[in-house]
Amino acid sequence: MELRYAVGTMTVVMRSLACITIDIATRYQTHYVYLLHPSYDPGDVLNTYKYFLNEINAKIYMKTLIKSMEDMARIPHTPFQHLHVIYTSDIDTHGLLMKISTSSKLSNRRWLVFLDSETTVKDFFADIHLPMDCEFLVAQRCLDEDVEFSITGVYHVHPTGALQMYALGNWSSGRGLTWIDIPMHHRRRDLQGIILKGAFIPDAPYVISRNISGRKPYDLSGFSLVFWNLLQELANFTLEYHIPEDNSYGSDEGNVSWSGILGMVIKKEVDVGINVFQLASHRMTAVGFLPPIFNSKVYVYIRQTDPTKKSLIRMLSPFSTGLWGAILVTISLLLLTQRAIFNIGVHFELQEETDCQLLDAWLYILGIFCQQGHRTIRLSWSSRLVYLTAYFIALVLLVTYSATFISSLAVSRQDLPFSTFEDILKDGTLKVGVRGKSSHEDYFKKSSNPILKSVYEKMIKPNTETQPKSFEEGLQRVCKESKVGFVVAQATFRGLMQNVPCTIVEVPKAYYTTTVSFIINGESPYKRLFAGLIQDMRRSGILRRIDTNFWTPKLEETLLEPPKGVTFETVMAYFVLLASGILICILILVVEMGCRKR
Structure with a gap:
């Protein structure tokens, strides 16, 4: 048997209302459906609600509850997870809705109200404020043969502004629910030129102020202003700037008191913070944050x-202390080996004793490691093999040392x-x-x-x-x-x-x-709009473009640039060492000349 229920002065088919509720709840993937009734409800109306409850549970799996409109405070406030359904639009329901709208109980919830055909949407909501952050749907009977019910979204941009309406979809028993699939923040992105207050402090590179006159700053620029100017253009609103008295970002002053920009936003002295803020757990419980930037x-x-102070140390840095010790031991072993082979050769008359003195041999070996040659002398093949070994080891060490030393000059560490x-x-x-x-x-x-x-x-x-x-x-x-x-x-x-x-x-x-x-008051009706716009900016690549254009190149980007030349300051100590060696040589030469004259 088909039941009928009076909604205002209009009689509607109960099964149709149940189907509309089911389709909209399924469309939003609703967790709970709250069937709300006025507090005066008699028993027969409550029985009708029970019929809807059974009708919904018979078709889809979701929890449904019957609540009085005066018990809104007891309904969990989970943003947009529940569907609150009102099946009446009489004077008492209107009065309760008007009472609820004076609090924050409408915000961040999704509503569905069935409006009788004799009442216009504008008249019904004339003195009911519907904030931007609530999604309020109105289902109303149509006279069109193809469409039985029209679904309309309604909201106010500002408490004193006009009611905004937009078509969301239609419902008919034959075709079911047809929906206009446009994101909520796109449908409501026009703030109609309202003025929002923003708090800021001059702090480069995020906010740069070139002209501050009293409490009316002008000519703002910086990283943060790139975002806010774009948001003002996208959402059609204007920012009015204010500076906190202590000129600070703000911190927890104890006793649930905050200072700076944070304090102004929390106390609702302003709507948003212009500067960027670091997300922190103790802040997120006090103020709202928009999506990460x-x-x-x-x-x-x-x-x-100063790189010049450690230039001499840099000469030794290519090799570790242990490797330098191994090189000195190698030079000593080569010298001892050469002297032993030389003495054996002299003993067996393979070479003359005057061919290579000890001091000459030491200078020859040391000169080889400094990539210096020496005059050709008559040596046995065994002695020449020692020198050949020294040349090979010196060449390998030179290549290794040069590569490391040159890189230390070219790359600053x-x-x-x-x-x-x-x-x-x-x-x-x-x-x-x-x-x-x-x-x-x-x-x-x-x-x-x-x-x-x-x-x-x-x-x-x-x-x-x-x-x-x-x-x-x-x-x-x-x-x-x-x-x-x-x-x-x-x-x-x-x-x-x-x-x-x-x-x-x-x-x-x-x-x-x-x-x-960026921060925004946690109860601001514009939080969801700004959050949606920033997410759109992220998906479309605008955030990445702003980051690329504003900041200087990162390290990995600078590595692709041509290498910078070594400055004179970097190698000045080596020129000083060269000049000192020349002066010492001249001084020793003068001393030798003086000694010879005597």
Whole structure:
């Protein structure tokens, strides 16, 4: 038997309503279906809801529950996982919906309401605010023979704005549900020129402000502005900029209080944060994050050591100490072997005793390893074989030494006193700096790693009051002061390296990996829209293009460039050594001439 149920002044077929509910729930892969009824419901209406419950469970496997509209607080708030169905559109239902809309209970939920044919959608929702982050579907009877019900999506861009409507699909008993498959953030991407507030602090390379007048900054640029300008163009909105009083990113001040940009977003003084923020567990519980923009390693950066100070050491660095010792032993063995063969030859009159003195033999062997020749003398074949062996060994050593030595001149390698956070702690002479009230400071402060915790307590915390106010200032301190390191993301350093007056290098293993994005109030109705647009930018390659165009080339990219020439400063010590040798020779010559005159 076909049951009928009055929805307002309209009578509809109960089985059709059940089928519409089933089709929409299946379309969204819904976990739960909540059949909502007004609190005044009499028993016969409740029995009708039970009929729908049995009708749905008989066709698909999903959990269905009957709830009063006044019990919305007891329904789990799982974003867009449930379908909330309202089968009435009378005055009492309208009043309860209006009451629910004044709270946040509509947000991040999916709704389906059956509206009677005598009431227009605009009239029914005239005083009900439907936020952008709720998906509200209206099913209404049609007079068209081919279409029995039309499905319409409704929402408000702003509480004071006009109701926005768009067609989602149609339903008929013969063809079932036909749907317009367009993502939600595409249907709702036009914010109609509304003004959103954004908090920022000037901090290159992400936000660069060339003109700040009071609290009205103008002429902003930088990495973050590339994204926000694009989002403003895509979603048709305008940003109004504000600066926090403490000019900081913000940190947890205790007592559930936050400072800086974070505090302004959490307190809803602004809608979004313009600067990029590091994702951290203690932040994600307080503020909303948009999808990740990029990943980066956060290093400790220090000033590069002067390459000229270790030029002489570099002469010996191609070979290890053990290999140098083996070379000296080899030279000694060759000299002893040559002298033994020479003496045996003299004893058996194979060569004259005056042919090769001990001092000459020593100079000959040493000269061979320095790639020097010597005059031809009459030697036995056994002595010549010793020299031939020395030439072969010297040639192999020369090729090996030259390759390593030339590469050390062409490729700059740092001989750092430490390479990890543990080494920095053991050394104890480096002053580690971080940007004040930043994610980097919070990372060390809240870390469960005992080594990182010790770095904060011993090297960061004592200098909290004098920490730099920007990343650029911190890198400049590394150049101006001795024994200073600064913690900064590799991406940030790439954006600032051209503004740093000295050469700065990273401590190779003193780093941690982080992910950065933009922050938005967790209850903002525009969070889902911005998240969807950023995901579209990622899929279409826009994020990669922005990253490629904005940052300086990475190391693997610079390796493809033509090699740089060796500078005079790099080899200056060798010229000094050459000049010293010449001067010593002249001095010895003068002494010899003086002695001969006497």
